[in-house]
Amino acid sequence: MARNIDDMMAEMRKFANNKPVHAVAGAGVLTARTLKELPWRLVRWTRDNPPNSLPGRATGAVQTAQARANGYVQTARAKASDSYDTLAAHGKKALAGQSGDTKSKGTAGTQSKPELNGKARAKAPTRSTTSN
Numbered sequence: 001m002a003r004n005i006d007d008m009m010a011e012m013r014k015f016a017n018n019k020p021v022h023a024v025a026g027a028g029v030l031t032a033r034t035l036k037e038l039p040w041r042l043v044r045w046t047r048d049n050p051p052n053s054l055p056g057r058a059t060g061a062v063q064t065a066q067a068r069a070n071g072y073v074q075t076a077r078a079k080a081s082d083s084y085d086t087l088a089a090h091g092k093k094a095l096a097g098q099s100g101d102t103k104s105k106g107t108a109g110t111q112s113k114p115e116l117n118g119k120a121r122a123k124a125p126t127r128s129t130t131s132n
Contacts, residue, residue, distance in 0.1 A: 015021060049057070
């Protein structure tokens with residue numbers, strides 16, 4: 001029977017020398033310490049932040065958030081305005097017949113063949129018919 005206890009103790013030592021087991025045990029120790037300190041942390045926080053100061057602090061936080069939000073909105077508006085102006089400029093050129101390509105294109109009145117996607121249409125192949 002002593003043999004079985006020795007074998008079991010050897011297995012327990014192997015298990016206890018495993019790094020993941022050490023990590024879990026360490027996490028447990030840190031959690032216990034933090035929970036023990038929690039009541040004192042709450043007392044210190046309450047001393048530094050008395051309950052009657054909370055409305056004033058909340059108002060300050062709201063004002064800070066509003067100032068940041070206004071800054072973000074102004075930045076977004078400026079970017080949107082620039083993008084809108086850029087799109088309008090491209091649209092104006094397109095409506096004036098300027099595509100931005102370096103090739104010169106003829107007008108619709110001077111073309112002899114209709115164009116498809118800026119390229120002349122190819123002539124449709126003819127079928128040869130045979131009579132039997």
